[in-house]
Amino acid sequence: MPKKIKDPGLGEQSSEFAQSIMNSDGSFNVNRVNKRTNILDTYHYLINITWTRFFLLAIVAFTAVNVLFALIYLLIGVDQIMVPTNSVLENFITALFFSAQTLTTLGYGYLAPNGMLSGFISSFEAFLGLSMFAFLTGLIYGRFSKPKASIRFSENLIFRDFNTTKAIMFRLVNNRSNVMIKPKATVTLALSKLNNKNEYKRSFYNLKLEREQINYLPTTWTIVHEIDQDSPLIEYKNDELNLLNAELVVMITYFDQSFNQEVHQIHAYNFKDLKLNYKFNPAFYYDKDGKLILDFDKIDSITPYKS
Structure with missing residues (x-):
C-alpha cells in the first residue's frame, strides 16, 4: 500500500487552479508580498x-x-x-x-x-x-x-510498459565534463485532490525508484518509478494520469570534484505534460574508432513505444 509522508515543505494547501510548485529553472513558484527589505540581503540578491x-x-x-x-x-x-x-x-x-x-x-x-x-x-x-x-x-x-550543479533534465516525463507492469520515467545528463560522484535521486509526488470538506489538499509520497543512486554519470541516467502495488499511482488508469493535478519534485545530489563539496539541483515535472506510451531514444553511440559519443541534441528525443 502507498504510504503518505509529511509535508516536505511544499505546503498542503492547494487549489483547483493551483500552478506548478516549481518553475522550469528549479526555483519555487511563489510570489512574496509585503516582504520587509533588508540591506544585508543585497549580497545574496546580487550573487543569485x-x-x-x-x-x-x-x-x-x-x-x-x-x-x-x-x-x-x-x-x-x-x-x-x-x-x-x-x-x-x-x-x-x-x-x-x-x-x-x-x-x-x-x-x-x-x-x-x-x-x-x-x-x-x-x-x-x-x-x-x-x-x-x-x-x-x-x-x-x-x-x-559559488557551488552550483549543472544538470539537464529531459523535457518529457514519459509513461510506458515496463517489465510486467508500467512505469513513469525521465532522464538527465551532466552539462559539464567533470565527474559526478555518487549522484542520488529523490523523487516526491505532490498530488492535489478534493477532500470531504470540499477543499483541495496536497498529499505527498516518496516514490520508490528502480535505482536511487549510481556511482558516476558519464552519459545519461534514466530514472524509473515502477507503478506496482506500493505506488500511489496504482489506482489510476492510463488515461487518467494526464488529468491528475500532480507533479514530481526531483532533487539530485552528488559530490562535485570541481567545487570539492556536495551540490544539488531541483527540478519539477507536471503530469499535464506526461507523454503516454513513449520511450527515450538512445542519446549516445560509438563512432568508427570505438569512441563513446554523447549527443546532447538527443537528450529529449522520444518515439512511440510499442510493447
Missing part, C-alpha cells in the same frame, strides 16, 4: 541574479554615481576642474568624463582639480570608486566560485 541583470545593474550604478558627481562639480563650479564654456551641456559632459576618470582612479592628466573643494570631493570619489570596484570584484568572484 542572472549575469545579464548583474551587469546591467553594475552599469546603471556606475552611470548613476558619475552623473551625481558631475552634477556636484557643476554645482560648485566647473572652473575648479576645467576651463568653463558657454554650453551647460558641454560643461556637464566634461564633468562627467572627469568623474569617470576619478572614480576609476585612471586620470589622463588633462583634467585635474585646482581648488580645495574640488580636491576634497574628487578624493572622496576616488575612495568611493576603489570601494565599489573592490565590492564588484568580490561579487564576480563569488558568482564564479
Whole structure:
C-alpha cells in the first residue's frame, strides 16, 4: 500500500487552479508580498541574479554615481576642474568624463582639480570608486566560485510498459565534463485532490525508484518509478494520469570534484505534460574508432513505444 509522508515543505494547501510548485529553472513558484527589505540581503540578491541583470545593474550604478558627481562639480563650479564654456551641456559632459576618470582612479592628466573643494570631493570619489570596484570584484568572484550543479533534465516525463507492469520515467545528463560522484535521486509526488470538506489538499509520497543512486554519470541516467502495488499511482488508469493535478519534485545530489563539496539541483515535472506510451531514444553511440559519443541534441528525443 502507498504510504503518505509529511509535508516536505511544499505546503498542503492547494487549489483547483493551483500552478506548478516549481518553475522550469528549479526555483519555487511563489510570489512574496509585503516582504520587509533588508540591506544585508543585497549580497545574496546580487550573487543569485542572472549575469545579464548583474551587469546591467553594475552599469546603471556606475552611470548613476558619475552623473551625481558631475552634477556636484557643476554645482560648485566647473572652473575648479576645467576651463568653463558657454554650453551647460558641454560643461556637464566634461564633468562627467572627469568623474569617470576619478572614480576609476585612471586620470589622463588633462583634467585635474585646482581648488580645495574640488580636491576634497574628487578624493572622496576616488575612495568611493576603489570601494565599489573592490565590492564588484568580490561579487564576480563569488558568482564564479559559488557551488552550483549543472544538470539537464529531459523535457518529457514519459509513461510506458515496463517489465510486467508500467512505469513513469525521465532522464538527465551532466552539462559539464567533470565527474559526478555518487549522484542520488529523490523523487516526491505532490498530488492535489478534493477532500470531504470540499477543499483541495496536497498529499505527498516518496516514490520508490528502480535505482536511487549510481556511482558516476558519464552519459545519461534514466530514472524509473515502477507503478506496482506500493505506488500511489496504482489506482489510476492510463488515461487518467494526464488529468491528475500532480507533479514530481526531483532533487539530485552528488559530490562535485570541481567545487570539492556536495551540490544539488531541483527540478519539477507536471503530469499535464506526461507523454503516454513513449520511450527515450538512445542519446549516445560509438563512432568508427570505438569512441563513446554523447549527443546532447538527443537528450529529449522520444518515439512511440510499442510493447
